[in-house]
Amino acid sequence: MSEALRIIQDPTLTYKQELLALARLGESTDDSLRYSDAYYEAKRRGALCDLNEGVMPYRPRYICPDYELLFRKGCEFLQLEPPKDLLEAVNVLEIFYCHVPSITSFPVYLGDLDRLLEPFVVREDRAFAKKVLGLFLRNIDRVQTDSFVHADIGPEDSVTGRLLLELTEEMQLAVPNLTLRYDPEKTSDDFALACVRCMLKTAKPSFANHRMFVKEWGERYAIASCYNGLSIAGGGFTLPRLRLYECSLDAKSPEDFLERELPRHIDLQLEYMDKRVKFIVEESSFFKTNFLVTEGFVKLENFTGMFGVVGLAECCNRLLGIEDKKKGFGMNDRATALGLQIMDAIDVRVAAHEAPYCDAYGHRYRLHAQVGIDTDGMDDSPGTRIPIGVEPTMLEQLEVNEKFHPYFPTGTGDIFKFEETYLKTPEAILPIIKGSLANGLRYFSGYLENNDVVRVTGYLVKKSEIEKLRAKKQSLNNVTVFGMGAQDGGHALDRRVQHHEESAG
């Protein structure tokens, strides 16, 4: 059976999902963008992975438009005037979102919604504003049907922020993903606690280390897709990843890996990125004619390439001959120390590479701890995470994370699953978040055991939607199928639960 026939006969695909699958197939019919033989060889071994970005890129992977500019100047191409009230503002955004491309063809960044909408919201009656925002969220969930669609709020408290939290809790939707930019100076405990409560009930928002991101990107940064730090009015060209476990298979020792195998694979991934970035900028039409570029909603100089890694835990365990994961990376100081050595080596080599374009970052790519994909199975844990099923206590897990998160300006994060009693004690979670962010954690996600909306590796799915797919029915959300794969292959929903501890008295 041809691949095209398989796609159009698949009962679990919606019409739009078929269309996107066929577009990917069409893209693969051209092979004018070529890489070295060594690259293809490494890719065949599974040591390099292009995340199925497609062989002929016709847009950057992630695009973070400047929505403030849209509200200030309107958009000529879409014939949109600057909005004058809340209804117009929401309408302008809904239209604009449909024209923001990405690797998934859905907008991965919806804007800092509270900051954008607050001037309009405060002029309206609260109940009316809530009604409008509720319809806005419904539109996003049903039209932008992909869990990598992401909106940001904070760091300051706002009426809009509160309304979005209330609605998120009431509506229990997987889309959009949501992040609170948390800054201990700017985010009140009261607002942060409201976010914790919402997170327990809906698996969002996550907490981003605002100070850390501002230091790396300036004030105008976005959290997009899963947890990706990028520049507003910019984005990410491409995101391939080193599968570190597979990279380590030919290494005879940790030293051999650090001296030979690791640099070799880093260089091959850089080759892929350079060629791809040049192709997107020079060959495809996006940066020449797309209205986002010509009207200044994004600027070429604000884009960078995202250098991804996965499977650091398994890589370290293999290099040290550790077979029992329970005694490996995360629980074992030697393995963690080797992990840091490997990350230092990657950091230094990538920073030494002169990348094409990426002007705003001194022509440099930035590191990304990729969250894994549904087909990774148990060989490569997401980014630098401790493997699921062997997580130590939450304290130890945080301590390990804090060492690794600073390496990844374009994103990393970890997820903590809480048991039911935490619903009554959200104030017991906030100090954990505050402490870990102050100690170097970049991004904290949590959810409650037994919720329908759950965080898989970085994105959200509904468990009830996964069940639909299992029953060979269609799921509106493109990402549900990844959630099913990650659950089956990577046991992604079986992570350790933070239990309340029975007192002994």
Add this chain to the structure above:
Amino acid sequence: MPSTGGFSIMKRAPVNRIIPFSNVDGPGNRTSVFFQGCPFNCLFCHNPETIHLCRDCGICVSQCPAGALSLDNEGHVAWDRTRCVGCDSCIRSCPHDASPKVRWMTVEEVMREIRRSAPYIDGVTTSGGECTLQNEFLIDLFTEVRKLGKTCLIDSNGSFDFAADPRVLEVSEGVMLDVKAVEREWSDCLVSFPNAIVLKNLEYLLSVGKLHEVRTVIFPGRDRENEATVRYVAQQIGGACLYKIIRYRPYGVRERYQKLLGEYETEADYAERWAELARSLGAAQAFVV
């Protein structure tokens, strides 16, 4: 009941375990330090292995499937943490309501663990067993914890005479007090300890503003006993502090006592009835947990 006073002077205390993050031992996120040894013998105790100190009888050694227990040269039961798989076979086989998994720790050793969790917590709660058996140790421990800017709470059964020696209160935020039984006979039966001191503490802690919360366990079908306790506590504390009404649960309770107290947990509705009574008597912060 083995004496622990001598060890307190040496500033070592028997620690059953330290939980870095707990959301049920006082407000916010807290590190909980559980000490071994308790002067009460509550029929409904969920952790009877914390009541007594190990007598080195060695019965548990042969029960350990991981080889984590041994008798050392001096005849003491030794526990190897690194080998322990946490199956609790030792605890089940112990005829003395004790545990071989107790560490005699110095204040500095306990502080080392607390410092590690300090960035993520609001404070420290000491519990047990009965932590006030380690009064001198607690005073030193809390003095150190406060240097980190963290709060200190004492989880106590009320057997320690705080009025006679209030020093530990001066270095802590207060006490979370169990008032398990008010009727004299019921108390003698339920906890095997005279309750006059508990009631005296209730009054005293309230008068000096160091009563953080009171807890009472509600037993199924024990209308008279439950009412006497709830009524007394509610009238004493009024709205001054939290009053947690806890449902009796048979999990972990020694089998012979389950038969006496009930093999089923207290119904939520039944517990709620007593919380309502407490509130109607002025204990505005009474609720079922």
